[in-house]
Amino acid sequence: MPTNVKAFFARPAKLVARDLIGAVLTLDGVGGEIVETEAYAPDDPVSHSFRGKTARNASMFGAPAHAYVYRIYGLHWCLNAVAEPGSAVLIRAIEPKAGLEEMIARRRTSELKNLCSGPGRLCEALGVNRAHDGLSLQKAPFRLRLPPARHDVTTSGRIGVREAVAAQLRYCKAGSSYLSRKP
DNA sequence: CTACCGATCGCCT
């Protein structure tokens, strides 16, 4: 597992998705440990990058280790980490560690297990929106600490995609109680 | 141009 951040992200999405489990991500000091991810590659029909570069998905074709943020269902935001060109890792769940009061206020719930247990929820808790699309995850207001070693991970089919359900492209921290759904 | 529906969530029954 590369220790250099740029080398870490400039790899296929599935490798980055697996190795991001256990990383600590914060936005303005609010965040925690990544416990659930999904991989999206350019040759994947359900990936936003499948049909080439557009205004919306431009960040997906930009530099690795940057954010790709988009709106889903007209009301929620989703945060991705860009991997090799045209590839991204959807951050699906975080175990809250820092800035709990701020998260609770934004999410209007004090249930720790549900603060960041889903891509839309964690964006609301951390305050992620369109303004963060294209920003480096290594620079303020973001901060990212890669895991010191690879964690025990369980895989499953991705959530909310009808095609390619057999592909095991969802990665969860084994035994975590902060996931969006049990694997 | 219009129609459809998605990498979702929260509240309803």
Next chain:
DNA sequence: GGCGATCGGTAGC
């Protein structure tokens, strides 16, 4: 288990 909210990409006329 079902449904509405509400934006924007894509396909099809």
